[in-house]
Amino acid sequence: MASSPWDTSALGKLYLPERGSDRALALARDSIIVLSSITPVEFASALRRRVLMGELTVEQRDLAYQRFFADSRGFQFADPNDAIRGLAVKLLHSEPRIVGRLRALDAIQLATAIWWFERATASNIEAGAFIVADRSLREAAVALGLAVENPEDYE
Numbered sequence: 001m002a003s004s005p006w007d008t009s010a011l012g013k014l015y016l017p018e019r020g021s022d023r024a025l026a027l028a029r030d031s032i033i034v035l036s037s038i039t040p041v042e043f044a045s046a047l048r049r050r051v052l053m054g055e056l057t058v059e060q061r062d063l064a065y066q067r068f069f070a071d072s073r074g075f076q077f078a079d080p081n082d083a084i085r086g087l088a089v090k091l092l093h094s095e096p097r098i099v100g101r102l103r104a105l106d107a108i109q110l111a112t113a114i115w116w117f118e119r120a121t122a123s124n125i126e127a128g129a130f131i132v133a134d135r136s137l138r139e140a141a142v143a144l145g146l147a148v149e150n151p152e153d154y155e
Contacts, residue, residue, distance in 0.1 A: 003032040003076065003120060004128030004149075005113040007106075007137055008042040011035065013151055014071070015064040016056075020133055020151030027151065031128050033075045036084075036112040042105055043068060078112050087111035091140075098140040106137045113146060 004027070011033075013024035047064055050056040056064075078084065088111040091098060102110065113130040120127035129147040132138045141148045 001030065001032055002126045002128035003034050003116070005034045005036075005078075005109075005116045005130050006039075007109045007113075007130070007132040007134055008039050008046060009134035009137070010131040010151055011039060011068075012043060012046055013133065015068050016050075016060075019155050020153075023151035023154035024131070027128075027131055027149065031131075034112075034116050035072075035075050035077050036109055037077045037079045038105060038108055039077075040068070040072070078116060080108055080112070084108065084111045084115050087114060095144070097143040101136045101140045101143075103136075106134065106140070110137060110140055110144075113141065114144070117146065 010020070010024055012018070013021040014028055044065060047056065047061040051058060051061050080088070085108075088104075088107040091110060092102060092104070092107050109132075113132075117127055117130075119125070127147075129149040130141050131149050131151065132141060133150050133152050138148055138150055
């Protein structure tokens with residue numbers, strides 16, 4: 001079974017019905033999910049924003065986060081270590097293919113995916129694609145040559 005880094009934009013599709021949810025669920029069944037340790041905070045923020053916009057009730061938010069928290073016991077997490085933080089800064093400051101496309105947390109997500117793919121290759125771990133629905137982050141990953149899958153492309 002392949003290990004695939006997931007961005008919060010794609011992960012949320014596992015817990016809320018939206019465009020790409022069916023494909024995200026299929027991908028989740030067929031891979032080991034790898035997340036940056038910032039993802040739980042980013043997911044909580046996304047849920048909060050949807051409550052404030054009137055798209056979710058507080059009860060729906062709490063249920064989605066509880067389901068994520070229960071599932072997260074089976075996920076692999078990568079802490080933003082020195083290598084990931086350094087790569088994120090490099091991506092933001094000097095990577096000509098993506099300068100201007102990323103926000104801070106997106107840079108950490110992208111650096112985590114790059115770090116994971118390097119680690120998987122070095123350890124002979126079967127790696128899948130970077131699972132991401134956020135357009136700017138996806139475009140940056142593609143510009144850098146990463147294998148990318150967008151669950152929204154299937155609906």
